[in-house]
Every structure is written in structure tokens, then in C-alpha cells.
Amino acid sequence: MPAFPKPTDPSARLLLLAAALVVAGLALWQLRHLLLLIFAAILLAIVLNSLSRMISGSIGINGPLSLAIAVVAILACITGFTLLLGSQIAGEIKQLAERAPELAVSVGNWLGLEDPWEWLEQQGRRIFRDLSLLRGISGVSTVVYSVLIETLIVVAGGIYLAVRPRTYHDGFLGLLPKAWRPRAAISISEAAEALRIWLLGQFVAMIAVGALTTLGLMALGIPSAVALGFLAGLLEFVPYVGPVISFAPAVAVGLAEGPAKAGLVLALYFAIQQAEGLLIAPAIQRKAVDLAPALAIFAIIAFGVLLGPMGVVLAAPLTVLSVVLVRTLWLQEDDDSQAVEAPAGRPGLSKSDRPLEG
Template sequence: MAEPAPMSDERRFVRRVLIVLGLTTLVILAWQLRTLLLMLFGAIVVATVFRAFADRIEKLVRCRQGIAIVVSIAIGLAIIIGLVALFGSHVVQQVALLRETLPAAWKTVEARLGDVGLGEQVKHLAQSIKAPGGSSFSAFAATVLSIGSGIADVIVVIVAGIFLATQPRFYLTGAVKLIPPGKRHLALEAITESETALRLWLRGQLIAMVAVGLLTGIGLWYLGMPSALTLGLLAGVLEFIPFIGPILSMVPAVLLALAVSPDLALWVLLLYFLVQQFEGYLLTPLVQQYAVDLPGVVLLFSLIAFGALFGTLGVILAAPLTVVSYVLVKRLYVIETLHTPTPIPGEDVAHHTSSKA
């Protein structure tokens, strides 16, 4: 009767080994499919935008939820198609102009800096960022201007976001079924709280992107800058990326201005500085009701971490990924595991909004 014990221990050991191997395989598979997983998260962000807009339509018009979602998607697609039809050809022309003028502008900048004795330092800096097979600035300009080269991926993300927005309960139920029954209620609460925080962050971010894009475009047009529309659109889009987005949008504008005159470059620098000051000190407090208060250090290091792990796509989606991760860590670890009360980002705003409604 004492023989089965070793067999039981052996089976337990084999089971643990199989679990470790299975988890390791899942981690390796997830790493290999990391780009696909990030595109899936991008689709979730798109679906969240459509769903938030649909909820607003449902409250204003008092229609059924399905109709509100269809109207939301139709309006969103109509806005995208309308913008492409109205400004698409003009933006393409300005992008082509930027491709032609930015390398020449860089050479002009090198010449101007060489006149003041900084030519060698600039050449060493250019060599340090030079990519194989091309000039330093050509590689940099190609990187900056290749934002529109992922049109196919964007279309896939938008289409997937439409599917998620039209049947959210179906996909949510399927995802929750993958979790052990005892934890499904907790997982559903964590997902709901993450969606609430993501919605609030997206609302505030959309307002900031529109304001920054308009102010930058109008300011550059007033200063007489070439490609003002494209540069303003670039500033608005890159506002989605915290910290480095405004810097990336400023670089081509300053280089083009330097090719014209140093005075114009100073005015352009001042314009971008004033727009960021307006966004940080005036606009952000006004939209604070929609904002999710994330610690700046957390957002900064999350940007670096997601960029190192996932590359450019990780940098683009770093902020919404941080919002969702921040909520999940607080809900599933700090509150549920450590039993420590802590506020959930966007929780008070959501309760305030629901009580007003």
C-alpha cells in the first residue's frame, strides 16, 4: 500500500514540467506574434472610440444601441473619407515637396552651422545616425515621412475595430470563457474598468490632438511656412505619442525654416513652444474631466519599455497600453492580491458622469 506515493509524486512533477513547458511555449508564441497582438490592441482602441461615440449618440437621440453603433461607424468612416477627399491630394503634394526640400534644407543647415565653426560636429553627429545604404538625413527623413506607409495595417486595424465595436459582448464573452470560472467576475470588472479609463483618456487626447493640429497649422501658415497643412496635421497626429511626439513634429518644420532664414526658424521654435505651453497649462486643465491622471514617470518609462520591446508600433500605442496596464495592475494586483485600497484611474470621473446622466 506504500508503493503509490512515489508514483503520485512523479505524476505531480511531470504535471508541473508540462505546465512550465506550456507557459514557456505561450510566451515564445506571444513574442513571435507581438506585432499581431499590438494590431489587435489597436483594433480595441478603434472599437473603444466607436463605442464611446455610439453611447453619446444613444443618449442624445435615444435610439437602440445597435443603431447608434451603425451611425457611429458610418459617421467615423465618412469623416475619414471626407478628410481624404478634401485634403488627400494636397497632403500628398506637400509630402512630396517635403521629400524634395528636406534633404536640401539639411544641407543648407550644415552649411550655416559650418560658417559658425560647427560643421565638423554636425558631420560627426550625422555619421552617428547614418543608416546603411543612404545619407544620414535621407534615412531620418524617410523614417519621419514613412508614417503613411503602413496604410494596409491601418485598414486592417480599422476593419477589426469595426467588428469588435459591432459585437463587443460576443468577443468579451469568448475572452472571459478562457479564464477559470472562479475568476471570471473579477476579470469582467477589470476589463470594464480598463475600458472606462481608456475611453476617458481617448476623449481628452482627441481634444488635445485637434487643438494642437489646428493651432500649429494656422500658426505656420501665418508665418509663411511651406507645407503648413501637412506640418499641422503631423503635429496633431504625433500629439498622440507622449513626450517625443511634439519633438518629432517640430524637427522637419525647424529644418525647413532654417533653410529659409534663421529668424524664421526662431519664430517656428517659438510657435511650437507656445502651442505646447497652451496644451499643457490651459487646454489640459479644461479637459481634465476627460483625462486619466497617469504619473509622468510611469508614462515616460512605459514609453521607453514598449518602444524597446515592440519598436515603432509600441511607441505609438505606448500611452493607451500604459492606461490599460495601469488599471489592470491596480485592480488585479494592488486591490485584489495585496488587499490595499487604491483609486482606479477614471473611476471618480465615470461615477460623476453617470450620476449627472
């Protein structure tokens, strides 16, 4: 089969390169939801590998066995939490859902809205209309089934990535030109470490905020305190925006109990966020990428506009990744001496490329 002749005219080469970039950009845009699922799986793989290394360092078990113990430990924690508080949280969420029209009317009257419940329904339909990747592929009719399927995809992908991370790491580097591989290896290493520390900080913050919110609301006598505290801890994963969203239903419940209770709830949430920002975040995140508040807020808005609700959820780790890549690839703020030559046929790796090792 004859080979295609290579264009010799520089303008033709530039035109072909521009066309290839446009096609690649359009393809990536069409696959943006799938790419978000892959990124979520990578985050899960980082968590599993970090826990696996902790287990390996504690009891001396290496390889797939330590990873299996890590998966079992996470499943045991989820199962234990579900058995202890799952039914109570589900019952309280059901109560909140039943009281939603009443709470919406209370908030609407306070804000001067004519029909707040209809406005909330319209916003909910708009948000979930484009949420699912699978709606146009498998015909899944409900958002719940779609979310469950995509969650299973992320979990399965994260486990496979965690089992043999070096295979995917080296495979990705192998797609790049040889001259780019040492720099790319350093960037991947630093990005993985920054994401690992950021995830650790967010996990600690989520537990602390959830526990403090639950105890504080119980002390104030607010109904559905456990469900509201669980929601506050869950939404803490999305910095700045998540706490605002989580405090809205709590204040709505407080308004139904009276303006004074609503003021106390507002003061409680403000105090917890100040404690998290002054005590928890600096202690954990000082070793990770320091995201300025304005950068984080605008990034969340930008990723939300471009990528939808899932872009909002993953906006903070995406911003961490972007900052590290800009620093290591564009500004090149690292020590080039860290890059070492690999054996023949294997991409160059960084000495600091520890976070990706299984």
C-alpha cells in the same frame, strides 16, 4: 482514448507549469505584431462604441443602427477633411519631400554633421525594415501596401468587435477560472473606461494642436504650414515624443528661411505644448489614468525597443492599460462589492462594465 495521467509530484507540476509558461511566452512574442493589431482594433472598437452611445442618447436609436450611423459619421468626417484639405496637404508633403535634401543640409550645417541626408536614409531603412507583419506571409514588397493591408485589418476587426462586444468579452472571461472572472470583469471595465477617456483627450488635443500649429505657422509665413500642422496634430497621439518629432521638420523649414524664423517656430511649438499641457490635458485626462511624464517617456522607449515603431505609436494606451491592470489585479484598488454573480453558464460581470456594452 485513455486520458493522460496527472502528475502527482509537486515538483513535476511546477516543471510542467514553467514549461507551459515558457511556451506561451515564446508564442506571444512571435505574435507580438499581430497582438498590437488586435489592440489597435480594440481601441477603434472603443471609439465606435462611445460614439454609438452618444448617438443613441441623442436620437434614441439603439443597437447596430446607431453603430452604423457612427461608422458613417466617421467616414463622412474623413471624406470631408480629405476633400477640403487633402490635396493641399498632399501637395505640401510632396514639396517637403522634394526639399528634404536641402533641409537636411541646412540642419546638418547648423549641427555640424558631415552628411545628414545619408544618416537620415540609414535611419529610415532601419525603422521600416521590421515594420510589416505581412512581409513574410503574403510577399507584399512595399511598406505602403503592407500598411494599407494592416490598416484594413484593424478597421475590420474594430468594426466586428464593436458590433458584438459582449460576445468577445464573455468569451474571454469564459477562458479564465471561475474564481478569477469577477475580478477580470472589473479590470476590463475599468480599462475600457480609462482608454475611452484617454482617447477622447488625445482626440481633442490632436485637433487643437493641429489647428493652432497651422494658424501659427501661417502667421509666421512658414511654407507648407498646413502639412506641418497636420503632422503636428497626427503625432500628438504619441505624448512627449510625438511633439518632438513633429517640431523637427518645422524647425528645419524655419532654418531654411533663416535662424530668426527657426527661433520663432521653436517658440510657437513650445507655447502650443505648454497650452496643451496646462489647459487641454488637465480638463480631459483628470478622469483617466494620470500618466506621469517620466513614466510615459520611459514606457514609450521600452515599447519602442521591444515592439518597434508600432510599439511607439501604441505605447501610451498600452501604458494606460498596464496601469489599470496593475491597480485592479495586483493592488486590487476597487470595490469587490461591484462584482455580481451572473446567470448559470455565464461569466460574472461587473456593474460598472458599461463601456463594453454595445
